[in-house]
Every structure is written in structure tokens, then in C-alpha cells.
Amino acid sequence: MSRRRLFHWSLGAITLLVFLFMLAPALVVVAQAFNESPSGNFPITGLTLRWFAALPEDPAIVGAMHTSLALAAWTSVLATLIGTAAAYALARFRFRGRGQVQLFLTVPILVPHIVLGVGLLLAFRMVGLSKSFVLLVAGHVAITLPFVVLTTGHRLQAIPRQIEDAARTLGANRLQAFIAITLPLALPAILTSLLFSFMTSFDEVTATLFWLPPNTETIPSHIMAMLQFSTDPKIHSLSSLLILGSVGVAVMTVLAVRALSTDTQGSRK
Amino acid sequence: MRMAAAAPGFRTLGDGAAVAWSLLLPALCCVAAFVIVPVISLGLYSFWERLPTGAVQQVFTTANWRELLGDSYYAGMLFKTLKLAAAVTLLCALVGYGPAYYITLLPPRRRAILVTLLFLPSWISYVVRSMSWLPILGKEGLLNTILGGSGLTSGPLPLLYNEFSVVLGMVQFLLPLMIVNIYIGLQAVDRKLVDAARTLGATDAQAFFAVTFPIAWPGLAAGCLLTFILAMGAYITPQILGGPGTSYYANLVFETFVAQQDWPLGAALSLVIIFFLVAGLVLYGRLAGISTMFREVRR
Numbered sequence: 001m002s003r004r005r006l007f008h009w010s011l012g013a014i015t016l017l018v019f020l021f022m023l024a025p026a027l028v029v030v031a032q033a034f035n036e037s038p039s040g041n042f043p044i045t046g047l048t049l050r051w052f053a054a055l056p057e058d059p060a061i062v063g064a065m066h067t068s069l070a071l072a073a074w075t076s077v078l079a080t081l082i083g084t085a086a087a088y089a090l091a092r093f094r095f096r097g098r099g100q101v102q103l104f105l106t107v108p109i110l111v112p113h114i115v116l117g118v119g120l121l122l123a124f125r126m127v128g129l130s131k132s133f134v135l136l137v138a139g140h141v142a143i144t145l146p147f148v149v150l151t152t153g154h155r156l157q158a159i160p161r162q163i164e165d166a167a168r169t170l171g172a173n174r175l176q177a178f179i180a181i182t183l184p185l186a187l188p189a190i191l192t193s194l195l196f197s198f199m200t201s202f203d204e205v206t207a208t209l210f211w212l213p214p215n216t217e218t219i220p221s222h223i224m225a226m227l228q229f230s231t232d233p234k235i236h237s238l239s240s241l242l243i244l245g246s247v248g249v250a251v252m253t254v255l256a257v258r259a260l261s262t263d264t265q266g267s268r269k
Numbered sequence: 270m271r272m273a274a275a276a277p278g279f280r281t282l283g284d285g286a287a288v289a290w291s292l293l294l295p296a297l298c299c300v301a302a303f304v305i306v307p308v309i310s311l312g313l314y315s316f317w318e319r320l321p322t323g324a325v326q327q328v329f330t331t332a333n334w335r336e337l338l339g340d341s342y343y344a345g346m347l348f349k350t351l352k353l354a355a356a357v358t359l360l361c362a363l364v365g366y367g368p369a370y371y372i373t374l375l376p377p378r379r380r381a382i383l384v385t386l387l388f389l390p391s392w393i394s395y396v397v398r399s400m401s402w403l404p405i406l407g408k409e410g411l412l413n414t415i416l417g418g419s420g421l422t423s424g425p426l427p428l429l430y431n432e433f434s435v436v437l438g439m440v441q442f443l444l445p446l447m448i449v450n451i452y453i454g455l456q457a458v459d460r461k462l463v464d465a466a467r468t469l470g471a472t473d474a475q476a477f478f479a480v481t482f483p484i485a486w487p488g489l490a491a492g493c494l495l496t497f498i499l500a501m502g503a504y505i506t507p508q509i510l511g512g513p514g515t516s517y518y519a520n521l522v523f524e525t526f527v528a529q530q531d532w533p534l535g536a537a538l539s540l541v542i543i544f545f546l547v548a549g550l551v552l553y554g555r556l557a558g559i560s561t562m563f564r565e566v567r568r
Contacts, residue, residue: 004473007473008371008374011367011368011370011371011374012371014367014368014371015367015368015371015372015383018364018365018367018368018444018448019368019383019387021441021444022390022441022444022445023386023389023390025398025401025402025405025441026393026397026401028401028404028405028411029397029400029401029404031404032404039409040403040404040407041404041407041408041409041410041414042404042409042410042411042413042414081295082295082296082299083296085292085293085295085296086292086293086295086296086297088292089288089289089290089292089293090293092289093285093286093288093289095285095286095289095290096286099560101293101297103559104297104300105296105297105300106562106563107550108300108304109563110494110495110498110546111304111308111543111546112498112501112502112503112519112546114502114504114519114522114523114539114542115311115502115539115542115543116304116307118311118522118526118535118539119304119307119308119310119311119539120303120307121307121526122307122310122311122314122532122536123302123303123306123307123309123310126310126313126314138299138302138303139303141299141303142299142303142304145296145299145300149296150563154565174288196392199392202394203393203394203395205394205395205396205505206395206502206503206504206505209523209527210526210527220394220395220396223394223396223397223400224396224505224508224509227400227403227509235400236404239394239397239400239401242393242394242397243393243394243397246392246393246394247389247392247393249392250388250389254385
């Protein structure tokens, strides 16, 4: 074997190990979800589905699930609408201050969630607002917005504006041209933005812990509480449900994006 | 004005700026109200007085900052956290560079699969990813069961609730981000340049260090900045995987707010993280140019 091939093979082996390190721990949680013993220990004593069956019977989990789903739905729809409009403006118009606006809308991605969490809480308190579902949605939209602006923006930038201009030359107004031409071409990115912001909102916990109204839990905050105060075996079944859900949504997104993707010449990939 | 020149007689840009700003308005308001105003209120609170009752009085005082800067406990906590963040960043860069480089060597189809897999962890809940180490590292966890069963160890190893498990959890959490950023940097390297260097007599290693690495450097820098800042602000991982001695700066912020209800001091503590973020961004802007920060991942 030549040195180059040896290098290539060993780098491949390292890559495999690194990917296992990033992804395989999740499988251990899934394995524990089927463990008959409630201890969460190894070796696994027997297989059972009862920890899954117990999930819908726990009112705290059902309540947290409702909160998390509603929160993620509101967040993803609002962030995608607001973010796509902004990304369109940044991709299609040349105006003074454009670069600064772009930076202003993307830099929040870098702010650690703990700072966003305490900051927004204090800002709300300062103007006399108390913790509420609205505060949660507002914070989550702020957290997910940069992802939408970036994802949709990159796609819009790749679509030549000449196509849209051609439609407008032929008599369409800006809105008609957007709906007929740009929207279908940008749909994969918009869909990715929608689903990714849904999952991000559903999973966010660092800032959320500061914003939760009294007697309200989201699924991640409930898992945190379960970890701290008990050794509830349902924690593994609930977590694996989340893992399967996340992987399912991610795979669906990839497939949907592939199905919807047309290159800018209009032909299917 | 480009289109106006290309197609005289058609009004394409006349309504430009007004439409652009009205489309941007909701997003700008959102960031201003929910990111900028919060940071400003942190600044205000950090100079307000906390009464012994716990209530906050809007009276100017530097007491919070004097406590923060004067008490060596806070400096020690900050230093300990900076050390942790640096170690996590270094580990992620060392472990992540190889795989990121390997992905660029692959044919398009396999490259697309690996890039998709690279994004998969970011879809999975952070809490779940962190807690997944519990059944692996615990006393009767997967590793100790395997090690004990094979007779390699006589008793269970203390793998959990210490610095080791916190670093492990953080590296697992931040590694995908690091690899993605290094990969984005490597995408900017034109293969022809590397081939040219090879033709001129450079070895593979020489070509890598003279051509590939310097061109791809902004990606590594962005990855390091992001990893460092996120490691500094992480409190869920130490909360889940840490033990008595592994509390870090973000845990301190959380404690100050939630347990002690000392909002002015908590605000001052949070602003220190913002200070490091801004310093990191300025440094990055100097070294790599801020526009390279948010480039697209090509599959």
C-alpha cells in the first residue's frame, strides 16, 4: 500500500470513529428505553415496551409535550415568515447599510443562550411584563431567526435575479414574480428553515429555563427536572422518542429538499 | 442600477429601498427588541442597587462591578471556565480537523452523505445528547460493564460526574460545529492550487501546510471562536454530567439569578460573557475578516 493510500485509509478510520463518537451515544439511550430493569444500568436484563406505554399516562409529560409543540409551531412559523422576508430583501435589493443589516441579523447566532435568557427576562421585567407564553415565543423567534436568514439567504443568493427580472419584464409585478418564480426555487431552503427552527425551538433549554412561566414545563426542561430529582425510568423512553422524532424530521427534511430541488435552469436534479 | 442599465425603459429598482426596508422591518424589530434591548438592560441592571430584601432599586451604584472585580472567587471561576473552554476548543480542533479534511477528499455522493450526518446531531436535543453519557459512563454503565466483564479493571472506574465527563460531553456537543466550520474553510481551497504546488515539487504535507491550511484558516478560526464562546456559556452539560467540583461560570450565572435572585450581580456576570464574545469577534475580524464568518456549506 502506498503511503498516500495508507494516509487516506487511516484518516477514513479516524473519521468513522469521530462520527461514532458524535452519534452513537444516542443509541445507548434508545437501548436503555427497552431495558426491563428501571435502573438504567448495564447489562440489559430483558426487553419491554412498558416505559413507552407509561409515557401518555404521565400528565406532566403530556402537558410538557403540548407546551413544547405549541411553542415550536408558533416559533417556526413566525421566524420563517419574518426571516424569509428579510433574506429576500437582503438578496434582491442593493441599498445603503445592507452589509451592516446582514451582520446585525446574523450575529445573534453567536450570543450564548444563557445571556439571551437572562437579558430578555430582565428586559421584560424592566417594562413590567411577567413571564408568559408570549415571552417564550418571542425569545425563541429571536434565537431561530438568524438560522432562517442564513439558510434562506444563501439559497436566494444562488438564484439568479435575472429570472425574476425576466418575469417582471413580461408584466408580472414584484409579488407575482416572487410567488411564481422565486418562491418555488427557494422552497427547499424555506422548508429547511421551518423544520430546523421547529426542532431548535423544541429542544432549546438553556434560555428557556429562565423564561418558563410558573407551572409550565417544556419537554427538555422536564427532562432536566427528571434528571435532578428522580430516577424515573421513563426518562430513557421519552429521550429515545425525541431522538427518533429528531432523526425522523431530519431525514424527512433531506428527502423533501431533494424532491423539491430544481436547479435554476428549471430542470429536476 | 445594474438592471436599469441592462434594460433601459423598465422600472426595476425605483421602489427598491422602501420595499427592502419594509421587508426587513419585522426582523430588525425582533432582533432589536429581543437581543439588543436585553443586552442593554443587562448593562442597566448591572449598575442598579439590590436592596437587602432582594428587590432592585433603580439607583446608580458600582457595587456589583466592585464585588465582581474585587472578589477573587469570581476571577477564579472565570479563569477555571476559560481553561475549560480553551481545552474543549483545542480538543475539538485537533479531533475535528482530520474528519473535515477527509470529507473534502471524498467523491460528491459520499461527501453529501457525510455532510448530512454531520448536521444530524444539531437536530437532536442538546439535553438528550448530554444525558446519553449517563448510561455509558455510570458505575454500572456500558463502559464499566465491558471493562469489568473483561477483567481489565477490578472495580468501576470513576468516569462520571467529574471534569472528564464534562469535557467529554462538551466536546461531543461542540465537535459537529467545529467540523462544519473547518469544512467550510476547506471548501474555499481551489484544488488546482494544491495540484500546482505538487507539480512544482512540494510533497503532500508541504502542499497542505503552504497552500491548503492558510487558505482554509478562516474556517478553523470561526470554529474556534464559536466553540470557545459556546463552551464558556454552557451550563447544561456541567449540570448533567458534572459533580460537586465541576461548576463553571455559566452555572454561577444561573445560581446568581435563580437561587440567590441577585439580578444586578447576575447581569454584571452575564456581561462578562458578552465582553469575551465581542473581543473574540474583533480578533476574528482582524485575523480573518468578519464576512467569512457566515459562509454556506456546499454538499
